[in-house]
Structures are given as structure tokens and as C-alpha cells.
Amino acid sequence: MENPNSPRSDPTAENQQNQAITRIQRLSLHLLPSTSSSHPQLELLTCAKAKKLNVIPSQLSIYMGGNHREIQERVFDFFNSRPDLQTPVEMSKEEHRELCMRQLLALVREAGIKPLGHALEDPGKYFAIMEAAGSVDVSLGVKMGVQYSLWGGSVMNLGTKKHRDKYFDKIDNLEYPGCFAMTELHHGSNVQGLQTVATFDVATDEFVINTPNDGAIKWWIGNAAVHGKFATVFARLILPTHENKEGTDMGIHAFIVPIRDLDTHHTLPGIEIQDCGYKVGLNGVDNGALRFHSVRIPRDNLLNRFGNVSRDGKYTSSLPTINKRFAATLGELVGGRVGIAYSSGGILKVVVTIAIRYSLLRQQFGPSKQAEISILDYQSHQHKLMPMLASTYAFHFATQYLLDKYSEMKRSHDDQVVADVHALSAGLKAYVTSYTAKSISICREACGGHGYAAVNRFGSLRNDHDIFQTFEGDNTVLLQQVAADLLKQYKEKFQGGTFTVTWNYLRESMGAYLSQPNPVTTRWEGESHLRDPSFQLDAFRYRTSRLLHSVAVRLRKHANLGSFGAWNRCLNHLLTLAESHIESVILAKFIEAVQSCPDKNTRAALKLVCDLYALDRIWNDIGTYRNVDYVAPNKAKAIHKLTEYLSFQVKNVARELVDAFDLPDHVTRAPIGRQSEAYMHYTQYIGF
Structure with a gap:
């Protein structure tokens, strides 16, 4: 017969025993390395055992x-x-x-x-x-x-x-320098709202190009002020009809319009060209404004891939509607956004190289009665520059992926790839250019007074790059395109539709991401867990999925305001969603690049930088993760601590990491950013 005084028969004692076992199990999760990593070959040494990595810049x-x-x-x-x-x-x-x-x-x-x-x-x-x-x-x-x-x-x-x-x-050989005349004084991002008109004259077999009002003057047109001889002019194609004396508007089309004489370079009749003057930056590019007064061009000057006009004024197209023709036209011009995203990453490499090399050179203060230390040895400086260096690497691989997708699009003309490239180029162009613009100013400040010298280039690079946030699509507008595409996919998810390649993580795991976080994993704080690519990517995607679901709910809630009113009411939420998604794509491509690297030392260096990129982004938005109980307080502290330590580790190989960008001194052109003898070149520049 069982002893009535035994703890096993005491419900309170049994409950306490179970609670003790649960606590021990949870503690063991903190103390023992995680075995959840799906990429054990990518794991680095723990902090306690970490040594400086052997990074060979040429191999990287x-x-x-x-x-x-x-x-x-x-x-x-x-x-x-x-x-x-x-x-x-x-x-x-x-x-x-x-x-x-x-x-x-x-x-x-x-x-x-x-x-x-x-x-x-x-x-x-x-x-x-x-x-x-x-x-x-x-x-x-x-x-x-x-x-x-x-x-x-x-x-x-x-x-x-x-x-x-x-x-x-x-x-190709620059005999025909030309312009791209899309933007107007009153219309930039809203291309469908352009007002320039091209009216077909059946009697002469010509199009007549007109600027109907000052708001329709073509503005900010590169190559127009000085060098251009031709322009691709985007205008509303108007066909004359008996029923409507105003003619029928067939939507926006592109026309080749000569603007200067090929021999004399004089402005042609009916065309007025003005110089847009000094700009904040990019003053090597001659931006001008164009006004057209009944300028006649041959019918063959219509760029007619998506719509054609016959000799008798009949319009034909393989695409049935104005909207489809417009989308196809803009889809063929997406290469501009691809190039800007890629080039912005290149500018970021230059400024990061200059700032880090100088930060390693410049010495200031230090322990009493000891040699001064470099400013990059200060934790605050590491906090400024090391996540930025990690982001530069992340952007490199993300934009490389975008280039690959764009090349595939040009080869295949596959509709699905076209849609993917359109959304991905919009998001990366917006995200990378905004980040680079902020980073240039941070790099200038990180170099103190010498960063303010024009010869060290931060000012010119900041000014030249600033417009990258605006041309080829304003960044806020482009992020809305990304958000709209995500919502379209979300709707298809719950209506049995198909998902595109770009957003397939929503198809695979939307349900999991929208469920309550596992109360055990929210507390895991071991380094191997935090540096596990699966945890990092799940964290990014969980945030995106929560944002997507919540904004869809909010849009339905505000449906009484109409589609525009509801969208505007949720606009900041939508922009945050788009940025979150793009960060997820960037991290996914970075992780793939790490996994694909064949050299062990190079892979270890990239893994270190990738971890810093991921954990720094999570820490920067830790409030969101805490609000939805995805990260417990102890785990948040562990993420912060590890982020600081990873910044320190990256600092130890920062010279090698920027050397791997392989930018010669005659390209960076900043005395303080030279690989050697920086101060000598700087003093020589001012005359010593």
C-alpha cells in the first residue's frame, strides 16, 4: 500500500517537481549548443574560442x-x-x-x-x-x-x-547621342498622366508632337541641354476619328524625335531647349527641358513593338488594352532600375572603403601613458561602420542575383520572370539607394574634419548619389509597388492561386509564420542558435508575414474609405512591409552566397559578415519582435551582445574585407582612403 505521505501522492509536490524538470530542460537549451542548424559547415568558433580569421582579399x-x-x-x-x-x-x-x-x-x-x-x-x-x-x-x-x-x-x-x-x-559609337524624354514638369512617377501629345496626320503620314501647356514641358532630360541629337519622347498617341474631333487617345507611346541638326548641331525648328542649370550633384550630366511646337516626324519614328499605326491611320496591337500596352512598355525599361541598384552598391563600396581605411589609420586617445589607438578600435565607431560593411556585402550578392534574374528575363521573355524582376528591381532600387544615401553621411562624420575636405570625396559622392533615390522611380512609390505585389500574392494564397518564385516562402510557410511563436525557441540564446541561418531567415520572414497579414486586415477594415483612401490610411504600414520583405530577400541571397563559396576561409569570413548583417537588422527592429513575443527579453539581450561582438570580429578583418572590393587608389581618389602613405598624399595635395 502506497505511503500517503509520499511526494508522489501530493499534487502540490508533483506540480513543483514537474516545474523543476521544465526549468532544467529550458536551462539546458541555453547551455547546450543548438543542433537545429541545417548548415553545420557554416558555423564558426564560439566567441570564447574565436580567433582572427585568415581572410585572403584576392580569393574573396x-x-x-x-x-x-x-x-x-x-x-x-x-x-x-x-x-x-x-x-x-x-x-x-x-x-x-x-x-x-x-x-x-x-x-x-x-x-x-x-x-x-x-x-x-x-x-x-x-x-x-x-x-x-x-x-x-x-x-x-x-x-x-x-x-x-x-x-x-x-x-x-x-x-x-x-x-x-x-x-x-x-x-553604340556615339554618333547619335540621345535623350530619354519621359518626365514632365507636372508628372514624374505618374507616367500614365503625361500630357505631351503625338497626333497622327493621315494626309502627310506624320506624327505631330506638341507640348499643350507648360506642365507638359519635358524636364530633367539628361543629354538634352548640350549633347543630345535625338530624344525618345513619351507622349499620348492621338488618332483622328470622325466621331470625335479631339481624336482617340491610344495611351502612352514612345517616338524618336530629332532635336538637333546632325551636322551643325543647331536646334531643329519647332523645338525649344533650355538648360536646367546647376544641380545639387551630377553636374557632368547636361539636364535640359524640352518644349515641342508642332514638330513633325515620320510615321516610322513610332517605336512600334507594342502598338502600330498603318498608313491609313488604323491602330493595331498584340495587346488588347491601353493598360496592358503600358505595362509592357514600362516592363521593357526596367533595366534602368536594375542598373541604379547595382551602381548604388558600387558607390557604397567606395565610401565604405575610404571611411574604414581612414578609421584604421587615424589614432586618437587611448589608455593613460600608452600609445594612441585607432578610432576603429572604439566600439562606437565599430557600431557605425561594421554593420555598414556587412550591408555592402549583402547588397553585392542581392544585386548580383537581380542581374542574373534580369539576364534570364532578357533571354526567356517569360511572363513570370518579368513580374519577378519588376517587383524585385523596384524593391532593391529603393532599399539600396536609401541605405547608401544615409551611409555616405555617416561615413563623412566618421572621418571627422578630414571627411569634410572636398578632395576626400564624401561631399561629391553624397551629392551625386542623392538623386538615385528619385530617378527611375521615387523610392516611396517603388516600395508601394512591392507592397501591392505582396498583397496580390497574399490574396492568391487564400483563393487557391499560384505563387511566384520571388515570394514562394509565403506559400511554403505562411501558416507557420502566422501562428504563435514556440515558447521554447523564443528563449533560446545560444550563439550557435543565433548564428543559425535558419533562425535568422525565419525571423525576417516571420516579421514580413505578420506585417502582410496585419496590413491586409487593416485595408479591409478601412474599405469604406474606398481603395485609395484605405491605401493612404495604411501607407506607412505598407512601406514597412515592403522594406521588411526586401530585407528578407537580401538575407536569403547572402546566405546562399555563403553556402556556395568553395574556399573554407573565404566562406568563414562571409559567414561572419552575413551573421552581423542579419542580427544587426533584427536588433534594430527588436521592438517588433518583442511586441509579438517572438523574442523573449533574455534572447533580445543575447542578440544585442552578440551583434556587438560580431562587429568587433569584423573590425579585426575590416582591412581585408574592403581590400577585397579591389578598388585601386586611382579609383577611390581620396587621400585619406589610400592603401598606404595616406597622410603624405593628403599633405602634398594642399602644397606641403
Whole structure:
């Protein structure tokens, strides 16, 4: 017979015993390494045993450079051999514009680098050339983009064989410098609202281009003020009809309009060109404004891939509606966003390189009666620059993935890939350019007074890059496109639709992400768990899925305001959703790059940087994770502590990590950012 005084028969004692066992189990989870990692080969040593990694910059550079490093070195070497083509610290707008044109002409005609063919057949190589040119001078990279991505790209991608045969060679060799005349004084992002008109005249077989009011003046048109001879003009195509004397509006189409005489370079009749003047930056690019007064062009100058007009004024198209034609037209121009995202990452590499090299060189204060220490030894400086260095690597692999998807799109013309590239390019362009713009100012501040010297380039790079947040789509508008696409996929999820490749994690695990977090895993704080790619990616995706679900609920709640009113009421929520999603995509591509790296030491270095990128982002939004009980207080503290320690570890190999960007001193061009003898070159510059 069981003893009535036994603890087993006491419900209170039994409950206490069970609670003790549960506590021991939870403690063991904190003390023992996690075995949940699906990538054990990526794990590094624990903090207590960590040593400085053996990073060989040349090996890391080769892994990052891919197949296009050689063409970039050709660009760098050419400009290094031509001091007359290097951009001085100070020059007038007029001098800078002429130098920029000479740089582009020399690159094409003397160095033999012909970008247009690459833009069409090998986009990765083209964007590598543009990134290298932008590293030499951001104005040069942008002017190249105007000529080949915008003017050349619009003719080649929106035109047909007759246009390619007539224009390809002369655009490629710069005989036909041109413009991309889309933006108007009153309309930028809202392209469907453009007011310039192109009315077909059946009697003369011509289109008549008109600017109906001042709001329709084409504005900020690169190459227009000085060098352009042609423009791709986006206008409303108007066909005359008996029923409507105003004509029938067929929507936005693109037209080739000569604006200057090929021989004399004089402005052609009916065309008015004004100079937009000095800008905050990019003064090597000659932005102008165009007004058209009954300018007549041949019917063949309609870029007619998606819509054509016959001799008798009949309109035909393979696409049934104005909206579908408009979407197809803009879809062919997505390369501009791809190039900006990629180039912005290139500028970030330059500024991070300058700031980190100087921070390793500059010594200030330190322990009493001991040698001064470098400013990068200070935790506050590491906090500023090391997550930024990690982000630079993350952006490199994400934009490389975007280039690969864009190249696939150009090869396959697959509708699904087109949709993926459209959304991904919008999100990455917005996210990367916004981050880079903020980072340039942080780098300037991190270099103190010497960062303020014009010769050290932070000012010019900040000013030149600033517009990257606006052209090819305002960042706030682009993030809304990403959010709209996510909501479309969310709707399909619950209506049995299919998911695209880009957002497939929603299909795979939306249910799991929307469920309550596991009360055990919310408390795991071991380093191996926090550095597990599965945990990091789950954390990013959990946040995105929660945001997506909650904003969908809010939009339904405000449905009485109408679709526009509901959207506007939830706009900040939608922007946060889009940014969260893009961060998830960036991390996923970074993790894939780490896994794919064949060299053990290089992989370990990339893993360290990837972990810092992931945990820094989680810590920056720790309030969100705490609010939904995804992270317990003890785990939040562990994330913060590990983030600081990873910043310290990255600091120890920061020199090697920026050296792997393989940017020669004649490209960074900042005395304080030189690989050696920085102070000597700096003092020589001012005359000592």
C-alpha cells in the first residue's frame, strides 16, 4: 500500500517537481549548443574560442567578381593611363559636362568598350562597365546610362527590326547621342498622366508632337541641354476619328524625335531647349527641358513593338488594352532600375572603403601613458561602420542575383520572370539607394574634419548619389509597388492561386509564420542558435508575414474609405512591409552566397559578415519582435551582445574585407582612403 505521505501522492509536490524538470530542460537549451542548424559547415568558433580569421582579399575578390572583373579592370586601367580624363576636385558645370562627354567618347572609341551590345546580350557585363565608370566619376556612369540604358535601350527594346537596323551602330559609337524624354514638369512617377501629345496626320503620314501647356514641358532630360541629337519622347498617341474631333487617345507611346541638326548641331525648328542649370550633384550630366511646337516626324519614328499605326491611320496591337500596352512598355525599361541598384552598391563600396581605411589609420586617445589607438578600435565607431560593411556585402550578392534574374528575363521573355524582376528591381532600387544615401553621411562624420575636405570625396559622392533615390522611380512609390505585389500574392494564397518564385516562402510557410511563436525557441540564446541561418531567415520572414497579414486586415477594415483612401490610411504600414520583405530577400541571397563559396576561409569570413548583417537588422527592429513575443527579453539581450561582438570580429578583418572590393587608389581618389602613405598624399595635395 502506497505511503500517503509520499511526494508522489501530493499534487502540490508533483506540480513543483514537474516545474523543476521544465526549468532544467529550458536551462539546458541555453547551455547546450543548438543542433537545429541545417548548415553545420557554416558555423564558426564560439566567441570564447574565436580567433582572427585568415581572410585572403584576392580569393574573396575573385569569388565576388564573377565573370566581369576583367572588363572593370580594363575601364580602371584605361582611365589610370589618361590623367587628362580624370575628374578634378573643382570645376565649373560647363567644364564638367565637356569632360564627361570626352570621358565617354574616349572609353567607347579609344578603349574600344562598346556598351550597347552588352546591354542587349550580356546585361551583367554592361552593368559591370557602368559600375566601373561610375566609380571613376558618378556623372560618367549616369551619362553612360542615359545613352545606352535609356535612349539606346528604349529604341532597341520598344522598337522593331527597322529601328535596330537604322540606329544600333550609331547609338553604340556615339554618333547619335540621345535623350530619354519621359518626365514632365507636372508628372514624374505618374507616367500614365503625361500630357505631351503625338497626333497622327493621315494626309502627310506624320506624327505631330506638341507640348499643350507648360506642365507638359519635358524636364530633367539628361543629354538634352548640350549633347543630345535625338530624344525618345513619351507622349499620348492621338488618332483622328470622325466621331470625335479631339481624336482617340491610344495611351502612352514612345517616338524618336530629332532635336538637333546632325551636322551643325543647331536646334531643329519647332523645338525649344533650355538648360536646367546647376544641380545639387551630377553636374557632368547636361539636364535640359524640352518644349515641342508642332514638330513633325515620320510615321516610322513610332517605336512600334507594342502598338502600330498603318498608313491609313488604323491602330493595331498584340495587346488588347491601353493598360496592358503600358505595362509592357514600362516592363521593357526596367533595366534602368536594375542598373541604379547595382551602381548604388558600387558607390557604397567606395565610401565604405575610404571611411574604414581612414578609421584604421587615424589614432586618437587611448589608455593613460600608452600609445594612441585607432578610432576603429572604439566600439562606437565599430557600431557605425561594421554593420555598414556587412550591408555592402549583402547588397553585392542581392544585386548580383537581380542581374542574373534580369539576364534570364532578357533571354526567356517569360511572363513570370518579368513580374519577378519588376517587383524585385523596384524593391532593391529603393532599399539600396536609401541605405547608401544615409551611409555616405555617416561615413563623412566618421572621418571627422578630414571627411569634410572636398578632395576626400564624401561631399561629391553624397551629392551625386542623392538623386538615385528619385530617378527611375521615387523610392516611396517603388516600395508601394512591392507592397501591392505582396498583397496580390497574399490574396492568391487564400483563393487557391499560384505563387511566384520571388515570394514562394509565403506559400511554403505562411501558416507557420502566422501562428504563435514556440515558447521554447523564443528563449533560446545560444550563439550557435543565433548564428543559425535558419533562425535568422525565419525571423525576417516571420516579421514580413505578420506585417502582410496585419496590413491586409487593416485595408479591409478601412474599405469604406474606398481603395485609395484605405491605401493612404495604411501607407506607412505598407512601406514597412515592403522594406521588411526586401530585407528578407537580401538575407536569403547572402546566405546562399555563403553556402556556395568553395574556399573554407573565404566562406568563414562571409559567414561572419552575413551573421552581423542579419542580427544587426533584427536588433534594430527588436521592438517588433518583442511586441509579438517572438523574442523573449533574455534572447533580445543575447542578440544585442552578440551583434556587438560580431562587429568587433569584423573590425579585426575590416582591412581585408574592403581590400577585397579591389578598388585601386586611382579609383577611390581620396587621400585619406589610400592603401598606404595616406597622410603624405593628403599633405602634398594642399602644397606641403
